[in-house]
Amino acid sequence: MNLIKVYVHEVTKRLPAKTRDDIALELKSTIEDMLPENYSEADVKDALSKLGNPAVLAASYRDTPMYLIGPNLYDIYILTMKRVIPWAILISICIHIFENIVFFSGKEAILSVAIKSVWIIIGNVINVLIQVFFWFTIVFVFVERVGLSNSDLPNKKKRMIWTPEDLKYVVIIPKKKAISKGDVVFGFIWTAIWSIAYFNADHLVGIYQSIDGNGLQFVMPLFNQDTLLLYWPFIVIFIILEAGLIVYKWKAAQWTMKLATANAIIHGLSAVTFIVIASNPNLLNEAIIPYTAQLFETTSSAAANSMEWIWRVIVASFVVTTMIEIFESYRKARIR
Numbered sequence: 001m002n003l004i005k006v007y008v009h010e011v012t013k014r015l016p017a018k019t020r021d022d023i024a025l026e027l028k029s030t031i032e033d034m035l036p037e038n039y040s041e042a043d044v045k046d047a048l049s050k051l052g053n054p055a056v057l058a059a060s061y062r063d064t065p066m067y068l069i070g071p072n073l074y075d076i077y078i079l080t081m082k083r084v085i086p087w088a089i090l091i092s093i094c095i096h097i098f099e100n101i102v103f104f105s106g107k108e109a110i111l112s113v114a115i116k117s118v119w120i121i122i123g124n125v126i127n128v129l130i131q132v133f134f135w136f137t138i139v140f141v142f143v144e145r146v147g148l149s150n151s152d153l154p155n156k157k158k159r160m161i162w163t164p165e166d167l168k169y170v171v172i173i174p175k176k177k178a179i180s181k182g183d184v185v186f187g188f189i190w191t192a193i194w195s196i197a198y199f200n201a202d203h204l205v206g207i208y209q210s211i212d213g214n215g216l217q218f219v220m221p222l223f224n225q226d227t228l229l230l231y232w233p234f235i236v237i238f239i240i241l242e243a244g245l246i247v248y249k250w251k252a253a254q255w256t257m258k259l260a261t262a263n264a265i266i267h268g269l270s271a272v273t274f275i276v277i278a279s280n281p282n283l284l285n286e287a288i289i290p291y292t293a294q295l296f297e298t299t300s301s302a303a304a305n306s307m308e309w310i311w312r313v314i315v316a317s318f319v320v321t322t323m324i325e326i327f328e329s330y331r332k333a334r335i336r
Contacts, residue, residue, distance in 0.1 A: 003044050004031050006167045010054035014075065015061055023061055045164040053162035077140045081132070086181040088132050090188060092124045097192070173254045177335040184250045191242045198235055201228055207291065220287055227282045234273050241266045255332035264326045271322045278315045 008027050012020040034047040051057055055075050096117065197204055202225035209219050245266055252259050277283065284307070293303035 003041070003048060003164060003167050004028060006170050006172065007031070007048050007051070007054060007164070009172050010167065010170060011058045011061075014055060014058035019061070048164040048167070073140055073143060077136070080140075081136060082181065084136065085129065085132055086185045088128050089125050090185050092128045093121055093189065094192075096121055096124060097196075174335050177254050177332050179249045179253055179255060181250070184246055187242075187246045187249065191239065191246070195235070195239050198228060199232075201225055206285075207288070220291065221285050222288060224282055224285055227280055228277070230280075231273070231277055238266070238270050238273065242270075255329055255335075257330075257333045260326075260329040260333040263329045267322050267326055271319050274318060275315060278311065284311075 008024050008031075011027060012024045015023060031044075031047055031051070034050065035043050059074070201223045202221040203218070205223060206221040207219045209217055245262060248259060248262065289300050289304050289307065292307065293300045296303065
C-alpha cells in the first residue's frame with residue numbers, strides 16, 4: 001500500500017475541491033522532503049506520525065476555522081449526517097405514503113392527491129433536514145464542549161491516538177465509481193413508485209380531466225388491470241430482486257464487476273418482461289381509442305395508429321435507457 005498516497009487522500013478529501021490538487025502536491029512534496037534518499041516503510045510511517053492525524057492537518061489548511069465542532073469530531077459529525085439524513089428522509093416519505101394509502105377515501109382523484117402529497121413531502125423533508133441538523137449539531141457541540149475522550153467515540157474504541165497504521169484500513173473509491181446514498185434512496189423510492197402504479201393502474205394511471213372547476217377527476221384507466229395482473233408473479237419477483245440489488249449497492253458503496261453483472265441480469269430480464277407485457281394486444285383499455293379520437297376530433301383508426309406509435313416509442317426508450325444504464329454500470333466497475 002502506498003501510505004503517502006493514502007495519507008494525502010485522507011487530508012485532501014476533507015478540503016474544498018478547488019484547493020485539493022494544489023494542497024495534494026504541496027503535501028506530497030513536504031512528506032518526500034522529510035524522507036531520506038532510500039527510505040523504507042518505517043521511515044514513511046515516522047514522517048506521517050510527525051504530521052499527525054489527517055483530520056487535524058486538513059483543518060489547518062481550511063480558510064475558516066470550525067468554531068462549534070473541532071477537527072477530532074468534525075469528520076464523525078459529517079459521516080453521521082451523511083448516514084442519517086438519507087434514511088430520515090426515506091422514512092418520512094414512506095410514512096406519508098402509508099398514511100395516504102390507509103386514509104384514502106376514493107372521493108378525490110389519485111393524481112390530485114399525488115400532487116398535494118408532493119408538496120407535503122417537500123415540506124416534511126425540509127422539516128426533517130432542519131430537525132436532524134439541529135439536534136445532531138447540538139449533541140456534537142455538547143460532546144465537543146464536555147470534552148469526551150477519543151475512546152468514547154464510536155470509531156475510536158480500538159485506538160486512542162492516530163497512527164499511520166490506520167491508513168491500512170482506508171479504501172479509496174474513485175468518485176465516478178462510487179455509489180452515493182442518494183442513488184440508493186432514489187432506487188428504493190422509484191421501485192416503490194412503479195410497484196404501486198402497477199398494482200393500482202386502474203385507479204392511478206389513466207386520463208384525468210378537470211370537471212366543472214372541481215380539480216382533476218379520474219376519467220378512465222389507460223391499461224386493462226386484468227391483463228396486467230396476469231404477470232403479477234413476475235412483477236413480485238422483480239420487486240424482491242430490485243430490493244436485494246438496492247441493498248447490495250448500499251453495502252458495496254461502489255460499482256464492481258459482480259454488482260454490474262447482477263444489475264445487468266435483473267434489469268435485462270425486467271426489460272424483456274416489460275416488452276412481453278407491452279406486446280399484449282389486450283393491455284390498453286379499449287375505451288381509450290374512441291375517447292382520444294373524440295377529444296382530438298379525428299378518426300378512431302388515426303387515434304389507434306398514433307397510440308401505437310407512442311407506445312412503441314415508450315417501449316424503445318425504456319429498452320435503450322436500460323441498455324445505457326447497464327453499459328454505464330460496467331464502465332464504472334472497470335474504473336481502477
